[in-house]
Amino acid sequence: MMRKIWVITAIILITVSECVPALAVSSVPYHTYNYDYWGYIYYTPAAYIPAGNVSGTGAGSGPFNNPQDIFVADDRRIYVADTGNNRIVVLNERMKLERIIDSFENSGKTDAFNAPHGIFVTSDNKLYIADTNNFRIVVLNEDGTLNRIISNPTSEVLPEDFVFAPLKVVTDYAERVYVVAKNMFQGIMAFDENGNFTGFIGTIKVTISTYEKIWRRFSTKKQREKQIQFIPTEFTGLDIDDDGFVYATNIDADGKQSVRKLNPKGQDVIKKSTRNVTGEIPLSGDMYWRLSGDYSGASRIVDVVYRGSGIYSILDFTRGRIFTYDDEGNLLYIFGGRGSQEGTFKNPVAIEADGDRILVLDSYRGEIMTFVETRYGNLINEAVKLRYDGDEASAVELWKQVLELDSNYELAYVGIGKSYLAAGENKKAMEYFRLGMDREYYSIAYKRYRDDILEDNLGYIFTGIVVLVLARFVFSLVRKIKAANGRKRAVT
Amino acid sequence: MINREKLMYPFYCMFHPFDGFYEIRHRDKGSVPVALLLVFLFGLSYSLNRRYAGFVVNYINPRTVDSRREVLGIFFAVLLLACSNWSITSLMEGEGRFKDIIIVLGYSMLPMVLTFVPATVISWFVAQNEEGLYYLLINVSVIFTVILAIIGIMTIHNYSFGKTVITLILSFIALLIIIFIILLLLYLLQQVYTFLYSLYTEIILKL
Numbered sequence: 168m169m170r171k172i173w174v175i176t177a178i179i180l181i182t183v184s185e186c187v188p189a190l191a192v193s194s195v196p197y198h199t200y201n202y203d204y205w206g207y208i209y210y211t212p213a214a215y216i217p218a219g220n221v222s223g224t225g226a227g228s229g230p231f232n233n234p235q236d237i238f239v240a241d242d243r244r245i246y247v248a249d250t251g252n253n254r255i256v257v258l259n260e261r262m263k264l265e266r267i268i269d270s271f272e273n274s275g276k277t278d279a280f281n282a283p284h285g286i287f288v289t290s291d292n293k294l295y296i297a298d299t300n301n302f303r304i305v306v307l308n309e310d311g312t313l314n315r316i317i318s319n320p321t322s323e324v325l326p327e328d329f330v331f332a333p334l335k336v337v338t339d340y341a342e343r344v345y346v347v348a349k350n351m352f353q354g355i356m357a358f359d360e361n362g363n364f365t366g367f368i369g370t371i372k373v374t375i376s377t378y379e380k381i382w383r384r385f386s387t388k389k390q391r392e393k394q395i396q397f398i399p400t401e402f403t404g405l406d407i408d409d410d411g412f413v414y415a416t417n418i419d420a421d422g423k424q425s426v427r428k429l430n431p432k433g434q435d436v437i438k439k440s441t442r443n444v445t446g447e448i449p450l451s452g453d454m455y456w457r458l459s460g461d462y463s464g465a466s467r468i469v470d471v472v473y474r475g476s477g478i479y480s481i482l483d484f485t486r487g488r489i490f491t492y493d494d495e496g497n498l499l500y501i502f503g504g505r506g507s508q509e510g511t512f513k514n515p516v517a518i519e520a521d522g523d524r525i526l527v528l529d530s531y532r533g534e535i536m537t538f539v540e541t542r543y544g545n546l547i548n549e550a551v552k553l554r555y556d557g558d559e560a561s562a563v564e565l566w567k568q569v570l571e572l573d574s575n576y577e578l579a580y581v582g583i584g585k586s587y588l589a590a591g592e593n594k595k596a597m598e599y600f601r602l603g604m605d606r607e608y609y610s611i612a613y614k615r616y617r618d619d620i621l622e623d624n625l626g627y628i629f630t631g632i633v634v635l636v637l638a639r640f641v642f643s644l645v646r647k648i649k650a651a652n653g654r655k656r657a658v659t
Numbered sequence: 660m661i662n663r664e665k666l667m668y669p670f671y672c673m674f675h676p677f678d679g680f681y682e683i684r685h686r687d688k689g690s691v692p693v694a695l696l697l698v699f700l701f702g703l704s705y706s707l708n709r710r711y712a713g714f715v716v717n718y719i720n721p722r723t724v725d726s727r728r729e730v731l732g733i734f735f736a737v738l739l740l741a742c743s744n745w746s747i748t749s750l751m752e753g754e755g756r757f758k759d760i761i762i763v764l765g766y767s768m769l770p771m772v773l774t775f776v777p778a779t780v781i782s783w784f785v786a787q788n789e790e791g792l793y794y795l796l797i798n799v800s801v802i803f804t805v806i807l808a809i810i811g812i813m814t815i816h817n818y819s820f821g822k823t824v825i826t827l828i829l830s831f832i833a834l835l836i837i838i839f840i841i842l843l844l845l846y847l848l849q850q851v852y853t854f855l856y857s858l859y860t861e862i863i864l865k866l
Binding site for chain 1: 714715718720722784786787788
């Protein structure tokens with residue numbers, strides 16, 4: 168009997184000790200993974216972990232009703248577009264209510280919002296509110312008085328019956344306003360500082376595959392009417408960096424490019440990374456997905472946040488994941504998921520960053536989810552920032568620490584390789600670039616390494632050549648003499 | 660029997676394909692074991708190239724390289740090609756025997772056998788923008804092999820070039836049909852197996 172108990176205890180102990188590391192790994196309610204050069208999924212430590220949710224009730228403003236947008240201003244105040252309650256809720260950086268904006272004075276009368284979908288706050292605390300169902304953009308001063316209203320854009324390029332229903336709005340340092348409007352497929356609408364419509368930027372060209380062209384040729388007119396119309400995809404979210412580049416997300420069913428960086432001329436200047444065996448890392452979240460069933464289809468990117476130093480994060484509605492890229496288009500880390508646990512989403516609609524924190528607005532739950540960076544996430548962020556500032560030498564220490572946590576992190580190998588290359592340790596640099604799958608820098612390191620070897624052995628090589636030439640000379644001389652002797656013999 | 664002459668004959672065929680392949684058909688200068696040896700060597704050098712080509716030119720995930728499977732796959736491909744070509748040409752007045760087709764396919768692989776390993780070695784010493792030589796070697800040998808195979812098929816069957824192309828296209832269709840039949844057969848065999856197995860379990864459970 169006693170022995171039996173001992174055996175059972177031993178078994179329990181063994182199973183429990185097997186379980187402990189597994190529990191430690193799955194302490195976040197979502198998978199954290201990344202794609203390697205070959206497109207294989209590998210699991211990484213969590214870069215961000217959930218740090219609590221704040222509902223409208225918790226903040227002290229009463230529950231949110233279908234909120235659609237969130238914005239963190241430069242003074243760290245948090246603005247929530249509480250769409251269903253027709254109001255803007257302002258929270259302080261500790262997520263407590265500061266004030267509620269639900270009305271303003273418009274030429275002597277009290278005016279209100281109708282389903283505001285978007286909110287943007289400038290550095291001097293001017294509020295830009297996309298007042299969707301009133302078909303206008305309301306600009307309020309810091310004290311809540313009306314600054315101006317943008318409505319009824321008129322232009323030859325707009326159809327006669329066009330109804331201006333703005334969803335998202337941003338403005339740059341020169342007070343040019345960029346708007347994503349409902350049912351507007353031609354691009355992002357741009358307005359000048361006086362509120363006049365100036366044109367579209369970032370228009371996405373429609374591409375029709377050869378197969379579709381042939382298929383359409385063979386179908387009758389009636390069939391063609393029933394087929395899907397080839398219209399450009401719509402934009403979903405906006406953000407802007409300090410230099411006036413607009414980051415815009417769009418829906419891409421092919422999962423190739425869902426985020427664009429538009430320069431003031433409206434051209435897409437985003438960089439794509441070629442660190443992938445298929446050619447390019449898609450800027451569209453997940454690389455693989457199920458074709459049918461729950462959580463199927465390409466990532467539906469609904470919002471973007473520019474986080475400084477070239478880093479930006481995009482939010483996937485389909486699977487509730489947040490994908491973070493650097494300025495070179497490398498996928499840095501992935502976190503988040505859909506579900507009902509704390510730290511997962513039902514309907515994520517907007518993403519914002521407040522320093523190291525990431526805030527995600529869930530419209531179904533009416534809550535703001537907060538995520539804070541782990542040591543792993545912090546190391547990557549800091550190393551990328553240093554690289555962006557051109558200080559690759561100080562980034563090396565951080566990359567080394569990243570490798571201690573995640574030995575599959577290819578960018579870290581490249582970062583360390585670069586420092587070895589700068590230090591002239593070409594052989595080591597080659598090894599690191601090979602691990603980081605960077606052929607370009609590997610070639611540079613290899614060329615230098617090869618030159619070094621050639622230089623060191625130049626003496627031997629020259630000696631070899633001289634010996635060969637001499638040998639050939641002597642050889643031909645001997646043959647000549649032999650031939651001459653033969654001839655002499657033949658003559659005599 | 661394999662002797663020195665038979666071993667060296669593929670080299671003669673490489674540079675004198677018309678005469679070389681003619682004598683294979685009519686004077687039995689070829690040898691099936693040598694041809695199979697060449698196929699094996701090609702499979703080996705192909706797999707070596709996939710695994711050990713230099714980092715700059717190698718876009719193959721080492722985790723997907725399985726030499727045994729690749730060598731067997733190439734043997735299987737040669738067998739399939741030979742079967743399909745033979746089944747078409749024997750209907751279209753081709754003079755070649757099955758063993759001639761195997762020999763032609765095997766011997767025409769000699770350029771690839773000769774270049775793949777040196778090309779792999781060269782690839783260790785190139786940087787980006789210098790891969791030209793490597794790709795030149797590989798591509799030239801592949802084109803050489805295709806030309807040799809076409810000339811060989813033409814010669815052993817005593818065909819004109821046009822007829823060779825037509826039979827090759829037909830062979831390709833035959834190849835697809837053979838693959839289809841193999842798959843069908845496997846599927847049916849599996850059905851029979853599952854039927855027998857369920858019968859067996861039924862009896863076991865009833866007893």
